[in-house]
Amino acid sequence: MDKESAIENMRKQFEDMTAEDFAQTWNKYDADGNGFIEGGELTCFFRDLVTAKKGSSQEAMSCVMLEEVIKQYMDAYDDDGDGKIGMAELAEILKPEENFMLILKTQDAQLSRADFDKIWQTYDNDQNGYIDTAELKSFLKEVLKEKKLNDATLEKYTAALLKMLDSNDDKKLEREEMKKFFSIKE
Known part of the structure; x- marks a missing residue:
């Protein structure tokens, strides 16, 4: 699957996500402030994004589906294969307005x-x-x-x-x- 298709699939999963929800979840996992989430933290991060959606529950996405979303996103963005993703890259799952708001909030x-x-x-x-x-x-x-x-x-x-x-x-x-x-x- 190409980068645009992976992003579009993820946007559908997280269409109600606000920049505020995203930033709160991001900050939980980027505790050292280095701008990256890596390794097993990525799975937990995506799981929290799913549960942060309004009215969603942890069962909203199966583990298999969650792993597939992560794999698609990593395939699209982790060009050097180092297993970590930056905030700006991951924020592509948000609607453009929310992505823009996140950029403004983080600078x-x-x-x-x-x-x-x-x-x-x-x-x-x-x-x-x-x-x-x-x-x-x-x-x-x-x-x-x-x-x-x-x-x-x-x-x-x-x-x-x-x-x-x-x-x-x-x-x-x-x-x-x-x-x-x-x-x-x-």
Whole structure:
């Protein structure tokens, strides 16, 4: 099974998982904070992800099914065969919006008002109070610069942010919407 099929199968299993649920479960197993879950911890991690789903029980996925999901995911992501997976890789099981939220939660996404204003002015060149889709991609690239996003991931995060904030579906965001989304330090 290819990487996309494995991820899609896992997304179906965890479609109700929030970034918060994922992060809590991740932190339980990455106690040393090295950014990886390895070996037998991976099985326990996935089992907890299954039980963290709203209304699910441990019987929601048989041991055989659980092992198959883990195998598919490891086949898709563990290229060097070292038996460990990083948080960003494993977070691919989440919906794009939740994956994006997790990325923001796990990095220092707080900006000072001055930093936010400077970034906003850079991308709202015409000062019309909106950032369109193309400008939003550049904006996110700047805000999430430490993540070094590839084009496909940037597309997902842009679409996720528009889905979360673009209330009139005009494919652009107002300054106030963005300001509410990011934690702005006064």
